[in-house]
Amino acid sequence: MYVIGTAGHVDHGKSTLVKTLTGIDPDRWEEERRREMTIDLGFAWLTLPSGRSVSIIDVPGHERFIKNMLAGVGAIDAALLVVAADEALMPQTEEHLAILDLLGIERGLVVLTKADLVDAEWLGLVGEELRARLAGTSMAAAPQVIVSARSGQGIAELLAALDAQLDQIPPRAEASGAPRMSIDRSFTIGGFGAVVTGTLLDGPLRLGDEVEIVPTGLRARVRGLQTHQQKEEVALPGTRVAVNLAGVSHNDLARGDMLALPGRVRASNLLDARLRMIAGAARPLRHNDRLDLFVGAAETACRVALLDADALAPGDTGWVQLRLDRPIAVSRGDRYILRQPSPSQTLGGGRVIDTAPARHRRFRAEVVTALAALAQGRPDDLLLRVLGDGMPHAWGTLVQASGLTEQLAVEALDTLLNEAKVRVLEPGAKATKRQSDTAQASNHSFSLPAVLLISTHGWARLAEKLRAALSGYHRRYPLRNGMPREELRSRLKLNGDALEAVLAAAVAQGLAATQAASVRLPEHTPTLPPEHERVVRRLLDAFGAAPFGPPPLDLEPELAGWLVEQGQVVRVAPDVAFLPQAYAEMVGWVRDTIRREGSVTVAQFRDHFGSSRKYALALLEHLDERKVTRRAGDARVLY
8 A cells, every 4th residue: 555645836737637546536625626726635545557556645735735735745655746737837846846855755756737738849848847857856766747637648657657656665564563643634423433544654553452642642442444435454554544533532633643552652842853955945044943843744833953053054954953842743764844934935854863862052073973873873773872861761662762663673672682782670580580691681581561671881870870879878877777769769760660670680780688678788787886885885774774664765866776677675656665575575464464364454564564654555555556456445455
C-alpha cells in the first residue's frame, strides 16, 4: 500500500485529475464544490494496472490554505506535481515544489494538465521550463506526463508511469511493532463514536489495541479499522486508515495529535534539528526568529535558535534548536517545515535530530560536533546518547527517546553490551548473579521490560556518587547503622524502582550493604566516639543500680538512638528506657501474671517491681502498642 499526494497551484486541475483517476470526488465540503476550489484535504483511492492499491491525498493549492496542504503531505510516498499547461509555473507551484524538496519526496510524476487547451509547441516549452526548475530538487528525476482530464488523454500513460515510480520505492518496514499515526481528521459517526484518520507509520495497528493520544495522554481502544472503506482486522504501515476509537470523544481529538501505542511516542517542546533554507526564501533567517513549525499534521509556533550562525541566508544550512510554544508528538528523523506567519511564506525545513535535547548555548563546538555525529550516527550511538545523562533508563523510555524502532534498538543494545558500554540493572537476586557478567546479559537472558539500562560510564559515576553519599552520611552520623533509603533515593535523584535495581547491583559488587530501611558502606560499623564512652558507662551503671526505676534517657538524640540500635537499652517511651535484662523480666512477669490471674493492673505492676506509676504505665502502654497486651477497663489482658 502506498500513499500519493497531489501538489500544485490553485485551479491547475488537481481535484479533477484525482476524480478522473479514481471516480471519487475528493472535494468533501459543499463550499469546495460551490467555489470550485479545494479548501481542506481530500481523499481517494484506486488500484493501479499492477494490482497495487494506492491512496491519494488531494491538497488545496491556494496560498491561504497552505497549512492544510502541509497536514496532508507529511507522510506520502510519492507526489503528483500538477501544472496546468496553459499557465505553467505559478507561485504555489514553486512553494509546493520547495516543500516536497524539503520533505525529501523523491518519487513521483510531473503531470501537465489541460493539455487540450494548448498546442504542442507550447507544451514543449512548458516541459522544458519545468525540467530546468526541477533540476537540483528531490523531484529532478520525476517523469513528465501530459494529460487532459476532459478528453482522457494520457490517463493510461499516467497510471503506468505511477506504477513504475512505485516499483522503485522499497516496502515499508513492518517489524517494529510500534505504530503511530498523525491525525489529519477527527469526526464522529452516530452509533460508533470518535473516528480519526491518517497515514499509519512504523508498525501494524490491530483491533483491540490500547492506544495513547499524544500530547494529551488520553487512552483509548481501537474499536474498528477501515482502509478504503473496507473493514480490517489489522492495518499495515503505509496505509491510509480510519480508526474508530472507544473511550474518547472526537471533541478531545485534534488535527496534529498522534495516535500511538502507550508510552512509545513522546511529546516535546524542544527539538534539535538540521535546517535548510530554500533558495527562494524572501529573507534570511535570524537567531530567535518566531516562525510556524509543521511536523506531520501538527502545527505550532516556535522560536528558532541558530546554534552555529547569526543568520541563515536563502539556500544556507545550519544547526538549530526549535523551542516550541506547546509540546507536539515528534520522533527522531521526522521531517519538518518552517514558515513565517506574516507575510505567509515557507522559509525552510529539514529533519529532526533529537527530541529530548538539553537547552544549548550557541556557538559551542562540542554541541555542533555532537549534533553532526547524531545526524549520521549508528543506532548504538543513538542509544548511548540517550544514556549519556548517566541515569538508569527503562527499556520503553530508552527506545522512545532514541527514535529507533524496537528491532533496531535491540540490535544496538546487543552491540553496546558486547562492547561493555552498557550495564543491565536487575532487581533482587538476579542482579547478584549477573551484574558482573556482561556476556551473559548480551545473550538476553533477561526480560527487557523488567530491567533498567545505564551506560558503563554512567554506572561508574553513579556508584561513586552512591559511596560518596554514604561516606558523608557515616561521617555526620557515626552512631547510625546507615542512611535511610528514601534519603539516599532523593540524593541520587532516582525513583523507587531504579533505587532498588541500583542497590542490588551495588550490593552484588560489594559497594554497599542494605538493611530493611537503610543502606551503609560494607565496612561501616556504628562506633561510639571516645568522648562519649564515659557518659554512656555512667548512665548504664545508673540503669543497673535501679533496673525497674532507671533515670531518664537524658542523652543527645544521636547517642540515645545508638544505645537503642545497639540493643544496650530498650526504649518504651520517649524518656523511659530499661536495660534488656530488666525489660525481659518485666514482660515475662506481665505475661505470667495474666495467664495465672486473668489480668494485671498498673498498681500490681508498680507494687511488684517497687517502681513508680510512671514506669508501670509506660511499660504497659508499650506492650499495648506491641500487641502483647490490650486494655480492658483499668486492667490489661493478653492481646
